[in-house]
Amino acid sequence: MPFDLDSLKYNEAGLVPAIVQDAGTGAVLMMAYMNREALEKTLATGETWFWSRSRKAFWHKGETSGNVQRVKEVLYDCDRDTLLVKVEQHGAACHEGYYSCFHYRLERDGSVTVVGEKQFDPEQVYGKR
Template sequence: MADQSLTSQEREQGSRFAPKFDASGLLTAVVVDARSGEVLVVAHMNLEALDATLASGKVHFWSRSRQSLWLKGETSGNFLNVEEVLVDCDQDAVVIRAQPAGPTCHTGAPSCFYRRIESGGSGSVLVKVKT
């Protein structure tokens, strides 16, 4: 868990990496394509997933639904190869710049964000984004 002994100043301006996990032991992980900057997936990491990602260079997540660690691409071969990991100011979220080795979404789409919300007279609808 997070090192509570750090002051806000140390956490926000210092050089010590001390991730701040939420009450469920998770932090938000946003993965973007290192080449295009496109958001590929937003998921969660616990300490084990974060450590595995940093050690292996392949993105790991914590599955909240399965309550287990998962390596993205383990079954599909569509790994997310880490180029850079950035942490936000209070260290409770990371942005991972990665090279995808194929589609990121389990639907086969390049990104999990493949639909746009459009509002109309009868309410909001989802429209596929052209890739």
């Protein structure tokens, strides 16, 4: 059954949140935004594409770092306003060098614990920012 990408509920900027999950482990890797064209590119290439709100440009995950995400499945929620993209992650998903962007745990006492280990040095991959 063909799906009309325009039936998704994009926000006022034409974006829809895309939660990226490791298809094998179920770990949540990141959240980014897709517009219609980024979703089309993702479906056509089998790798994730997003819309960078800060750069106002398309972003092919892994283009700079080599840490690509091979898409296994794309689901949308019952409200049609959020995507779940299940991927096979190659390398780390986070630009800070961690496997998941969700590596800061808020403790009950208000402190923060970093969970996981860095898989690469961001300065070596992206240069100083």
